[in-house]
Amino acid sequence: MRPFTSDTAAMLKLPVANIDTDQLIPARFMKEPRQPEGYGRFLLHDLAAKGTAPAPRAGQTVLVARRNFGCGSSREAAVYALADFGFRAVIAPTFGDIFASNCVKNGVVPATVSEEDAERLLDTANLPVTVDLAALTIACGNVVVPFTIDPVWRTQLLNGWDDIDLTLAEGDAIAAFTARDGGARPWAVPRRV
Amino acid sequence: MQLPATLFDRLWDRHVVARRADGLSLLWIDRHFVHEGSHHAFGQIAARGAPVARPDLTFGVADHYVPTRGRGGPVPDASIARMVAQLGANTAAHHITLFGLDDRRQGIVHVTGTEQGLTLPGLTVVCGDSHTSTHGAFGAYAFGIGASEVAHVLATQTLWQKKPKRMRISVEGETAPGITAKDIMLTVIAAIGADGAAGHAIEYAGSAIRALSMEGRMTLCNMSIEAGGRCGMVAPDATTIAYLKGRPFAPEGALWDMAVADWAGLVSDADADFDREVSLAAAQIAPTVTWGISPEQALPIDAHVPDPDRIADPIKAAAARDAIDYMALTPGQALQSIAIDRVFIGSCTNARIEDLRAAAQVLAGRKAVVPGLVSPGSSLVKRQAEDEGLARIFTEAGLEWVDSGCSMCVGMNGDIVQPGERCASTTNRNFKGRQGPGARTHLMSPAMAAAAAVTGTLTDVRRFA
Numbered sequence: 075m076r077p078f079t080s081d082t083a084a085m086l087k088l089p090v091a092n093i094d095t096d097q098l099i100p101a102r103f104m105k106e107p108r109q110p111e112g113y114g115r116f117l118l119h120d121l122a123a124k125g126t127a128p129a130p131r132a133g134q135t136v137l138v139a140r141r142n143f144g145c146g147s148s149r150e151a152a153v154y155a156l157a158d159f160g161f162r163a164v165i166a167p168t169f170g171d172i173f174a175s176n177c178v179k180n181g182v183v184p185a186t187v188s189e190e191d192a193e194r195l196l197d198t199a200n201l202p203v204t205v206d207l208a209a210l211t212i213a214c215g216n217v218v219v220p221f222t223i224d225p226v227w228r229t230q231l232l233n234g235w236d237d238i239d240l241t242l243a244e245g246d247a248i249a250a251f252t253a254r255d256g257g258a259r260p261w262a263v264p265r266r267v
Numbered sequence: 268m269q270l271p272a273t274l275f276d277r278l279w280d281r282h283v284v285a286r287r288a289d290g291l292s293l294l295w296i297d298r299h300f301v302h303e304g305s306h307h308a309f310g311q312i313a314a315r316g317a318p319v320a321r322p323d324l325t326f327g328v329a330d331h332y333v334p335t336r337g338r339g340g341p342v343p344d345a346s347i348a349r350m351v352a353q354l355g356a357n358t359a360a361h362h363i364t365l366f367g368l369d370d371r372r373q374g375i376v377h378v379t380g381t382e383q384g385l386t387l388p389g390l391t392v393v394c395g396d397s398h399t400s401t402h403g404a405f406g407a408y409a410f411g412i413g414a415s416e417v418a419h420v421l422a423t424q425t426l427w428q429k430k431p432k433r434m435r436i437s438v439e440g441e442t443a444p445g446i447t448a449k450d451i452m453l454t455v456i457a458a459i460g461a462d463g464a465a466g467h468a469i470e471y472a473g474s475a476i477r478a479l480s481m482e483g484r485m486t487l488c489n490m491s492i493e494a495g496g497r498c499g500m501v502a503p504d505a506t507t508i509a510y511l512k513g514r515p516f517a518p519e520g521a522l523w524d525m526a527v528a529d530w531a532g533l534v535s536d537a538d539a540d541f542d543r544e545v546s547l548a549a550a551q552i553a554p555t556v557t558w559g560i561s562p563e564q565a566l567p568i569d570a571h572v573p574d575p576d577r578i579a580d581p582i583k584a585a586a587a588r589d590a591i592d593y594m595a596l597t598p599g600q601a602l603q604s605i606a607i608d609r610v611f612i613g614s615c616t617n618a619r620i621e622d623l624r625a626a627a628q629v630l631a632g633r634k635a636v637v638p639g640l641v642s643p644g645s646s647l648v649k650r651q652a653e654d655e656g657l658a659r660i661f662t663e664a665g666l667e668w669v670d671s672g673c674s675m676c677v678g679m680n681g682d683i684v685q686p687g688e689r690c691a692s693t694t695n696r697n698f699k700g701r702q703g704p705g706a707r708t709h710l711m712s713p714a715m716a717a718a719a720a721v722t723g724t725l726t727d728v729r730r731f732a
Binding site for chain 1: 285289291293295315324346347350379384389390395411413422423424425431460461517519530561563589610680689698699
């Protein structure tokens with residue numbers, strides 16, 4: 075995973091609440107393999123086609139929206155669509171839990187801001203925005219707002235750590251757990267039929 | 268002396284493998300379900316050359332993309348055929364039990380997994396599907412995960428998690444006749460918002476919850492994610508135990524007795540602390556439908572479409588305007604005046620046998636005035652419904668009786684609501700385009716969907732009592 079410290083780029087503004095993962099990538103596109111073309115071409119496909127949201131433009135890497143961004147289906151393809159398009163940070167007052175976790179796995183920063191600050195960012199002129207993960211600030215022109223992110227996620231994103239590597243190093247702990255658990259809960263293993 | 272604990276605390280503590288200084292815990296995963304959409308994750312472990320750590324705890328189900336017609340023959344859509352074949356190849360290569368397209372136990376993962384007795388109280392259950400929260404009905408810690416986490420579980424049978432906060436939603440008293448778990452849950456979501464439980468593990472409690480069948484509890488827990496919850500759960504009791512006894516994969520003999528003794532301890536202590544408490548009076552819950560494009564936009568059936576001009580919060584007013592525009596409604600319009608174009612009875616939310624019985628009870632001896640699709644939650648539910656004569660009631664009413672899968676809830680298999688059409692649906696999401704591009708969805712219980720089929724408009728099912 076690519077580490078993230080800070081990023082300065084154009085911002086996509088979506089003044090809409092409850093943008094779910096199906097709007098980020100409609101289900102029908104997920105039959106396509108992700109490689110080689112990537113899912114970026116499907117990002118916000120139907121909303122943009124209908125003109126209810128601005129289409130993402132090349133060079134934008136930061137997105138700001140209203141509350142409950144990324145709710146709905148657990149599809150990580152929603153984050154693939156964002157990441158493949160080039161997005162590196164998403165800003166909203168609240169996120170769908172699974173979506174935010176998926177963001178971190180793919181090096182995308184889910185930055186939580188207050189509802190007022192989201193509105194201030196949505197109201198900014200079209201200037202480059204800087205998302206600084208070290209300083210936990212977002213700056214666009216003379217608007218500077220703080221954001222929050224789970225500290226564990228922040229460390230992971232700053233370092234670009236991969237979970238499976240961390241876990242395989244816990245082999246002894248896992249072996250000790252399964253030995254203990256097998257004695258305590260022998261019924262928890264499915265009966266074979 | 269032990270500190271008072273919630274059910275969720277107990278589930279969490281017994282699965283912690285390791286704790287990291289930063290606050291993350293490595294949790295052991297007892298059950299992992301994969302489906303056709305899990306191919307990204309299998310690709311990730313293949314790229315590492317990692318084996319599946321515990322194929323005996325991993326189960327495959329073909330559901331998301333499967334056709335609901337023409338079973339037994341070749342799958343007509345080439346890309347769907349490829350995804351179904353890929354699931355078969357991935358599960359075979361890693362020795363994972365598969366309930367495949369032509370297996371008599373095939374169904375929607377959250378219906379098949381539970382009816383097979385794979386989900387038990389006290390387990391951790393994950394799947395790359397947000398409605399995995401369904402399995403919490405058994406007193407399990409069950410949650411949806413993304414593809415990277417699916418790959419992590421495949422490779423290690425564990426997951427790094429930060430402990431969610433604890434929330435209790437209590438529904439006390441008795442619901443009026445005809446009120447279902449769906450009505451309870453839509454009322455909860457309307458009350459707390461579609462992100463009202465974000466970051467929380469929900470425990471449902473209270474006498475109205477205890478009175479629900481396992482099917483009802485599954486409907487309730489299923490939609491926890493629509494309130495933003497990480498998971499939802501109901502403490503196991505005699506209803507849970509009666510449901511599980513004798514299920515194919517459930518323990519038996521001495522192991523069963525040992526399990527039942529263990530499950531008795533899966534409760535929240537009377538003095539346990541929750542981070543948040545919400546309570547509702549069961550008697551005040553009416554048959555409920557959604558009018559908008561988020562499950563939080565739900566109202567009792569005798570209510571009217573809100574007027575955005577009367578909503579003080581400008582963001583909420585904008586959301587209501589957007590919803591009214593997409594749904595082609597008029598502010599102030601009576602919900603019961605909304606004409607529908609079709610009905611869909613199916614999905615992991617509401618396609619179990621009890622759901623089909625409730626819909627059939629309304630449809631018996633009546634005709635649907637709009638077209639509709641009935642897709643049972645599993646192939647076993649389908650057979651049972653045929654044996655009970657329910658299938659005949661649906662077809663005689665003019666509805667189409669098809670095979671089991673996610674079908675028109677998500678539209679991935681081609682079962683879609685046409686652009687601009689309005690569907691009375693027993694599913695879980697009324698998002699823009701969820702049932703197909705331009706589709707308009709009203710969520711409701713199976714009995715309410717059946718009533719709408721008979722009248723052609725959103726209808727108070729109590730009229731049919």
